[in-house]
Amino acid sequence: xxxxxxxxxxxxxxxxxxxxxxxxxxxxxxxxxxxxxxxxxxxxxxxxxxxxxxxxxxxxxxxxxxxxxxxxxxxxxxxxxxxxxxxxxxxxxxxxxxxxxxxxxxxxxxxxxxxxxxxxxxxxxxxxxxxxxxxxxxxxxxxxxxxxxxxxxxxxxxxxxxxxxxxxxxxxxxxxxxxxxxxxxxxxxxxxxxxxxxxxxxxxxxxxxxxxxxxxxxxxxxxxxxxxxxxxxxxxxxxxxxxxxxxxxxxxxxxxxxxxxxxxxxxxxxxxxxxxxxxxxxxxxxxxxxxxxxxxxxxxxxxxxxxxxxxxxxxxxxxxxxxxxxxxxxxxxxxxxxxxxxxxxxxxxxxxxxxxxxxxxxxxxxxxxxxxxxxxxxxxxxxxxxxxxxxxxxxxxxxxxxxxxxxxxxxxxxxxxxxxxxxxxxxxxxxxxxxxxxx
Numbered sequence: 001x002x003x004x005x006x007x008x009x010x011x012x013x014x015x016x017x018x019x020x021x022x023x024x025x026x027x028x029x030x031x032x033x034x035x036x037x038x039x040x041x042x043x044x045x046x047x048x049x050x051x052x053x054x055x056x057x058x059x060x061x062x063x064x065x066x067x068x069x070x071x072x073x074x075x076x077x078x079x080x081x082x083x084x085x086x087x088x089x090x091x092x093x094x095x096x097x098x099x100x101x102x103x104x105x106x107x108x109x110x111x112x113x114x115x116x117x118x119x120x121x122x123x124x125x126x127x128x129x130x131x132x133x134x135x136x137x138x139x140x141x142x143x144x145x146x147x148x149x150x151x152x153x154x155x156x157x158x159x160x161x162x163x164x165x166x167x168x169x170x171x172x173x174x175x176x177x178x179x180x181x182x183x184x185x186x187x188x189x190x191x192x193x194x195x196x197x198x199x200x201x202x203x204x205x206x207x208x209x210x211x212x213x214x215x216x217x218x219x220x221x222x223x224x225x226x227x228x229x230x231x232x233x234x235x236x237x238x239x240x241x242x243x244x245x246x247x248x249x250x251x252x253x254x255x256x257x258x259x260x261x262x263x264x265x266x267x268x269x270x271x272x273x274x275x276x277x278x279x280x281x282x283x284x285x286x287x288x289x290x291x292x293x294x295x296x297x298x299x300x301x302x303x304x305x306x307x308x309x310x311x312x313x314x315x316x317x318x319x320x321x322x323x324x325x326x327x328x329x330x331x332x333x334x335x336x337x338x339x340x341x342x343x344x345x346x347x348x349x350x351x352x353x354x355x356x357x358x359x360x361x362x363x364x365x366x367x368x369x370x371x372x373x374x375x376x377x378x379x380x381x382x383x384x385x386x387x388x389x390x391x392x393x394x395x396x397x398x399x400x401x402x403x404x405x406x407x408x409x410x411x412x413x414x415x416x417x418x419x420x421x422x423x424x425x426x427x428x429x430x431x432x433x434x435x436x437x438x439x
Contacts, residue, residue, distance in 0.1 A: 009248050009295045016241060017291050020249075023240065024287045027233045028280045041077050044215050049081050051188055055153050056085075056095040059186035063177055063210055065161065065199070066192045068217030071275025074192045077217065078157060095153040102163025108172040111164075112136060119154075134175050141185045153186040161191030165201040173202070177209035219274040226270050226279045231257055233283060234297070252296055261299040265306045281309045314410050317382060318418040324367055324375045326419070326429055327353050329384065332408045333415050334436040343388060343405035346376055350402075355437050360428050373401065384409055 044066070054060040066074050086092045098118045105111040112133060116122055124143045130136040141151065156176055158164055164173055180187045195201070202210065221229075234253045236246045256262060269278055285308070286301040318329065331352035335344050350372055357366045367375075379385045388405035419430050 009245060009252070012245055012295065013292060016245065017295075019241060020236070021287060021290060023236065024234060025284070028283055028287070041073065041217060041220075044217060045077060045081060047215055048078070048190070049085065051190070052081065052085060052095070052155060053091060055155065055186050055188040056091040059151070059153060061180040061182075061185075061187050062213070063180045063189040064191070064213040064215055066190060066215045066217065067196060067198065068194065069219060070194045071273060071277050072194075072217040072219055073276060074194075074217055075159060076276065078190070078192065095155055097155050097157065099157045100159070100164075102158070102160030106163075108133060108167050111167075111172050116140060133171050134178075137175050137179065138184075141179070141187075151185040154188075156187065156189045158189065158191040161193040162195040162198045162201060164191075165198065170203050170206050174206045174209065177206060180211075181209050221270075221274050221276060221279075223267065223270050226266060226274075226276075227257060227263075229276060229279055230266065230283060233280065234287075256297045256299075259299050262302050265299075265302050269306060269309065278309065282306055312414065314384065315414050315418045317384065318410065318415065319422050321379075322375065323364070323426065323429070324372065325379060326425065327356065327364070328372065328376055328379065329408070329410070329415060330419075330429060330433050331356065332385065332406075333410075333412050333433070336408050337412060337436070344407070345403045345405060346373060347402045349376065352437070356432055359437070364426070364428060377401075380406075 048064070048066070051062050051064060055062065066078070068074050082097070096119060098115050100111055100114060105114055115137075116125060119140060121140055121143055125136075125139070128139070130139065141154070164170070167173075176187070176189050179185055180189050191198075199207065199210070199212070199214075231253060234257075235250050238246045240246060257266075265282060266279070269282055272278070282302060282305045285305040286297045289298070289301055318326070321329070328349055331349045332344060335348055335352060350369060353372065357364055376385070380387065386407050386409050388407055416433050419425050419433050
């Protein structure tokens, strides 16, 4: 028997690091519930498992909504339950799964096409013409009946459930809930949504056929759990590669997570978003940079990941503006600081811009009022500037464009920081942003 070669972090080659990256990226990118989180949603897990189990074993139809904020773990929990039930042959062999997403199936026609595809009944339908969706769904379900005439149990999982409520007449939801109320086919419909008022979106006829069973999930991840999730995601099994390599790596992971910079970064991210998804997002860049020349996780990579994950959209948008638009933003910034709480209009902004251009005419191009007004209107479209309610933007529109009250939607600090980090910005604008012109 050939003895397995032992190697450490420094001796590992590209092939070893590729295997490490494959395992770690799979853990982070796949939508699976971390092992130490299994008991977090225990009551919700038992409730959903029982619904699916009863549908598969005794043919009991039902419907339910899983409601919780974005990132709370709705899809992750559902995937975990289905993976667990797939190990039970009595259940996996007796139930079919159909997964729909409101972002992908934007109307009922696309949804029925996807149902047909996932049930593998394209050849059964072929060129048949159906009078209604109810007729088509009934035909699909009838085609699934077994030799003994028993109906096949089906689980429908509808992600972004609230988007299906915006389909015309809610025909798909009506038919699915109607089938789940009837005895013709064992069907369980589970909707996942982040809208608490989703039931109010349903039409009366749809609402009457829904079971009104609601299962709520909330962010329950503590900071200690978040740190443990990171450690579990990065830890390698001792038999995955060389035992020496895995032991050294696991020791390094513990030291890495105890570094002050890493802990502070995790705390900052946790304070912004308590979801497992956000915790994983900070690990992806450090993992992707691993290799023979970079054999350890680096806190600098974590800072880069944090910077990218918490990117300020308004600041990023400011860097895409023209020099003229930046001038108008800076002028409005100074006016907002000068006239705290008072209304600002385009005429005031243009006058401030003119003062600046007159002083810097040798380096900054001067534009006329029509061009400036057009550039300013683009800032409103980009939602960097917002009209004040009741200022003549609605109703009779009696107030001329130049005198309608406006509000700047970026903070003075955002403006200054963006200009300082923007390499293509003229130095005159950077100076003007921090030093207002004398009155």
